[in-house]
Amino acid sequence: MRRYKHVLAIGGLSLITIGSYFGYAAMIDEPEYVVETVQGKATDDAVKNLHIELTNARVKPNLYDIKLDGTIKVSEQNYLTNLYDSIDTNYPKEFYRFIRSTNVSSSEYGTRTYGIEAKTNHINYQSYDEKTKKYTKVRFPYTLKGIHQYEDNESMFQILGQDKDQLYVAQNAYGPGKDLKILHFDLKKRQVKEVPFVSPAPKQHQSRTLVSSNVFGTLYLLETTDENDVINKFDYYLDNGKSVKKIKALDKFAYSGSMDLISDNRQLLLYDSPEDQSKDIVWRIYDFKTDKLSEHRVTGKYPNQFNSTQIFNTDERLYQVSPVDKSQFQVTVINLKDNSIEYQGFIKDKNQLKNFDLSNVRIEG
Amino acid sequence: MRKFMMLLNEELKRGAKFYLITLVGLVVLEFLSVIYEIKNYQSNVEEYMRVDRISQIEAIRLAGGPFNFGDATSYFQYIIAIAMMLILLLSFQVWYRDWFGESKYIYRLLMLPGKRTAILMSKLTAVILTIASFIGIQWVVLLLSGSLFKWLTPEDLMESKRVFGENRIISMFYTFNIADTLIILLVSTLVVSFVFHIILIERSYRKPIAIMHVVMDVVLLIVPLVGLVYFFENTHFLYPDQITTFVIGYFLLYFVYVYWKSIRLLNYKISI
């Protein structure tokens, strides 16, 4: 003992103090989540692949991946696992190499990631769908003209709409606007056609933001600013290749929140993060065919929390997950075909620990 | 093993005074800083109320908002930085004290029977044990400071009684995840090993050659790593997660080299 007096003293001190820290960590209450379904079923197509990720913001940052059938996967987050958070690993190797190449313009739209590479006399196109795991690779015999070289290749192309094998892409989407081209990619026929676009280039103090493109035309927002760069006017226009029509129905909506094409690209879904403390989920649908905007609203059980709510849509549904407090979360799924609640449920912590935040909501599988 | 344990005990014994003084000094400094911050905030609020003739709520707002444990421990990051500097100093001192001074303990160490590896390992373990004990003591101080904070801070000035998650720097060290603590100790071990390596080079070669060896070893760490990562990222030969694994693997391999070379220097090149 004499020989090791100092080792025992400092070693013992370290062991006891760090041991008490580990002991404290082990005794931290863990949540015990249960799912309570109020409407619909956890096995419904709408929600069976929905993953809700919760994490403790303050202590012991474990990640809880919860499915509505009650399946919970707990992942320990530590400094080492935090280094491994790249989504690229999900991509097939060939696709990953393609979209990360210097000359490839990559972007995301819905559940798909796209890569477009303009070559001298053809276009290389690849896409990968996170949901279906489908990897598509097409070589289009088409010569792109007038491509601007941006520093950031992301700016070259913008996806404006997708529907099965049809894709609408803007070339030179960002920039002065006079070189904007709208392209239609037919993946089945392996054809690219230029879609007529007759709108004039934006003038000084005007800026144009492309919203969508489909069989009805290309929808864009035109904003006008004053000398102090403050927006004092905005309008939506639909360019069908022959004429340009002002869409009065969208007059009231400045470009914020989400605007996505749904229903086979025939409708535009507009929604924003819910108003703080409001119980309502509000969304609007603009129908290109009828040129009409409809507003829809459902009322949840609990008030929403602005900064903490996750809301996203698929082609058929609108999903919202909102914290009730830090130990309870409400899940609402709206069917956009009939604008009704398809699923409503609650994720509750039996231990009522109030430290958890919503980290991510995704559909996988 | 026996030689290693006895040498470890001797190393800790040699540094016991320095260790105790540092530990007590830093702990006292932390407690005093908590008391100072609480009293300072309180007096600021009172002064705003008195001089500007405003309500307490207004005065709290002017003072930067209600007081929380993060505010009370705002000096901790500087004290932790001082502790880290002292540990770095210890990493040098643990070797150089054997060469300089009235007695040359390094003679005795190098002449001891058995492998010289035990000398390197005992010094390394002594420093890492010191770090571990500092981590442990800081935890205890954190808990006691939490109690001090709750006891001394008037409730109407307090934002919340929460102790954890309020101070960003402290949250980096105490994540309540055992793996993170082990990672911190592992990274500390690698840093200290590298310091030891430089010292052994310095003690083995004349200055110009020693500098050349150190530069070479730094280049060996950085150049291939940066070059290969650049290559992988540009050719996209590996996924980002695979590049991360490669970088970690390279670091570990590099430190195998550092240990191998350090032991070689200790066995064949070191000169008193």
Added chain:
Amino acid sequence: MLEVHGLHKKYGRKRPVLQGVSFTVPPNQLTCLIGLNGEGKSTILKSIMGLVPLDAGTIVVDGEMSRERIAFVPDLSTMPGYMTVGDAILYMEDFYPDWNRKTAEELMAFFKLLSTDKISDLSKGNKAKVNLLLGFSLDRPYLLLDEPLAGIDLFTKEQIAWIFSSHYMEGRGILMTTHEIAEVEHLIDRVVFLQDGKIIHEDDAEEMRELYGKSVQDRMREVFQR
């Protein structure tokens, strides 16, 4: 036999300190390594003990290349100052399986050292005694002594000199460097002269005295004043 073969040592671009030094230290004899200041005597002893790496050369001890049959008494204190004499003895006992506790206690008594004496508080002479105690208490057949009598008072020298003629020397091969030749003249069996990093002469001291009537000091003057 302690055999030293072809030791080479050079510090940087300066002239070599050791240039092919070879000699032997027979068992049961006291070999004195003599040279002027800075000739490399200490370097030889330190390199035998592995404290200074050699550029070339080998050391063979009774047919083996192992240093664990050699004890070294350097010319300075090797124990931390905070240790007491008792601590130092316990330290040696812990680390050395061939530590002789009885010899250590006897020497401690002979040198009038107390186990509670703190090493940093000891005089130069007493530190030298502690060094000798630590070296002689190892049951090793070869002992290297680097300037054991340097800078200490007459009475301490006499005490130390007594050790060299005592039973503690029996059966050991001793290699010593010293400038205090007169104090140990009568004990030296062999003399090795070192100059410019080379061994220039080796003599049997007994032969020198009996056949030529010369002391080691006389021989030293002859060799170095040539």
